[in-house]
Amino acid sequence: MKYLNTAWSIALHSLRENYKNRFFGLFVVFAGVLIYASLLAGVMAVDEEARVITDLGLALMELITLVYALLAAAAAITNEIRTKTIYLVFSRPVPRPAYLAGKAAGLYAAFALMLGVMALIHLSLLYFRGFVLPPLYLTAVIFIWCKLLIITSVALFVSLFATSTVSTVAITGILWTLGHFTSEAKFLITKSSGAAALVLKAVAYVIPNFQLFNARDIGAAAPPAAPPGFLAGYLLLWLVVPYLFSLLLFRKKEF
């Protein structure tokens, strides 16, 4: 219970530090401007205006929150170490697992808040244009958040051994990109043999499959949607495994 209380305090603090951060507001404003600017693309699409505004808006929300998430997650712990604020945390009865869990939970909540505000801006645009709420809209937003949860967990882990915030962002950025091409990777694996196939298989397992959480793929020509139970399990796996690896690195870390 005390462990949960500590993690809760750290999560709330992490959330507050994020939404009070001026970059948080700037990212939301920037997203709002771009989402409203997507109106121009919608107008050019003529009959497909609703679809274009919806797709473009969701893509912008995902990309802008991703950039913020990578920067925030990469700096969340390293900044505390650099500024020595971590001294005031770990000189107190704070178990390291609770600290890591709290930091991650605070970031997850901050990204949910950011996505929520952006979604309201996006929906307001659709409303003003007279379009109805697109089907699967909420699912799409939740799936974007799920992808952010996974990449944030990975970024927190990478930040514990990377030499700088920039290298953490670069590594996780590459993983994010590769994670959207797992179908292609699987195709390449079936076409290759020997050592190359083994390497590709190994790589495929350590890269999260973000295509599973692409709402626009649901029911389309792309991969069929996985059952919700599988998605929940997959998400949990990608939250727990990087957390456990982070804990291994963090357990005996000195400050």
Added chain:
Amino acid sequence: MVGSRENIVSFSGVTKVYRRPGLFRKVLVPALGGLNLELKRGEIAGLLGLNGAGKTTIMKLMTGLLFPDAGTVSVFGLPPSDVASKKRIGFLPELPYFYPYSTAAEALMYYAGLSGLKGPAARARVDAVIEKVGLKPHASKNAAEFSKGMMQRLGVAQAIVHDPELLILDEPVSGLDPLAIHEIRELISQLNGEGKTVFLSSHSISELEKITDRVFILVQGRLANTVARAEWENTQGGLEEIFVRTVK
């Protein structure tokens, strides 16, 4: 007097070596070598040494921020990393830094929460501590707006917010103006009067002379001398003379 009291901190044969990244392999930098040291309940003890003598390393070992390479450190009879011992410690690092977007009151509420205080009890304690360190008019200001002196006061406030038995203060008066130094000194004496054990480091010999019962003199990571108040009071040139003689 101090000699008869119970030991609450003990270092036994503690060695600490830092591993700094080098070109081809890690460079080993010895910080402490076979250190033996005891801190007694209710005393104000000081740490004195040249830069790099190992003062901050000792404090970090006591708070579980560092781990010894050899020997044992015990705080209240427990390893320093044990949460039960950390509950009874308040730590002020040298040049404390706070989250830029938190007000003084928010920062203290956060630290009170991490120390196990909750709800109205935490709020009451935060209010009392803010008053005690003289930050009441600035409680709703962001820490980023604070001067060095105010930051140091906030640092002291976070160290005492959970009413710890042992205060570990790393350079508590570093860079402060004379009035702020006087106020911090008064506060330390007051806290000691309330029964708290205080362990502080300082470059200012005169500061340590004024408030400590005992001073440990460190030379290159080793305890070179332990000086009691009576000893420096009976020495021509005081603590400074003893210090210079010890480090030369």
